[in-house]
Amino acid sequence: MRAPYQVITRTAEVRRGTAVFARSRVPVRTLIDHLDRGGSLDEFLQRNTQLDRETVLAACALGLETLIGTVPIEPAVEQGSLLPRLDQDGAITNALELGAAQVVGRRVLCPGCRTLVFRSWPEGWDGHAAKRCRGLKAREPEARKVEFKRRFEHLFR
Numbered sequence: 001m002r003a004p005y006q007v008i009t010r011t012a013e014v015r016r017g018t019a020v021f022a023r024s025r026v027p028v029r030t031l032i033d034h035l036d037r038g039g040s041l042d043e044f045l046q047r048n049t050q051l052d053r054e055t056v057l058a059a060c061a062l063g064l065e066t067l068i069g070t071v072p073i074e075p076a077v078e079q080g081s082l083l084p085r086l087d088q089d090g091a092i093t094n095a096l097e098l099g100a101a102q103v104v105g106r107r108v109l110c111p112g113c114r115t116l117v118f119r120s121w122p123e124g125w126d127g128h129a130a131k132r133c134r135g136l137k138a139r140e141p142e143a144r145k146v147e148f149k150r151r152f153e154h155l156f157r
Helices: 028-036 041-047 053-070 125-131 141-151
Strands: none
Touching: 028 041, 028 053, 041 053, 125 141
């Protein structure tokens, strides 16, 4: 693997200290933005002919090496319970560990956002998923309902 200074440089004289690919004036951020928009590496290299493929790949490898060093080790997942755990108000808090037979018709803390308590699971799940659940990534109401149903399908009959 190449040394970082052989791949990316930063000097006050070139683009006011912006990180650029070595031996060029092409900001590294342009590659990141290009890839974020769904562009390919080949397209990027075609637009930036002063860059060689090896330097760009070395920059990607350095970035991934840095990323690997910063990602924390996630704690081990505890074994799921076979019994419902209830909060002080009698709502099931561990629905993700259970099946439909244990939650249907009972008070259940939303498995997605963990804020709303369903009075009788799964009544009202679709309205909550479409507009209010903070534990979903989709933006459109129908897509949010599909995501909710897919993630928590084991809780539906």
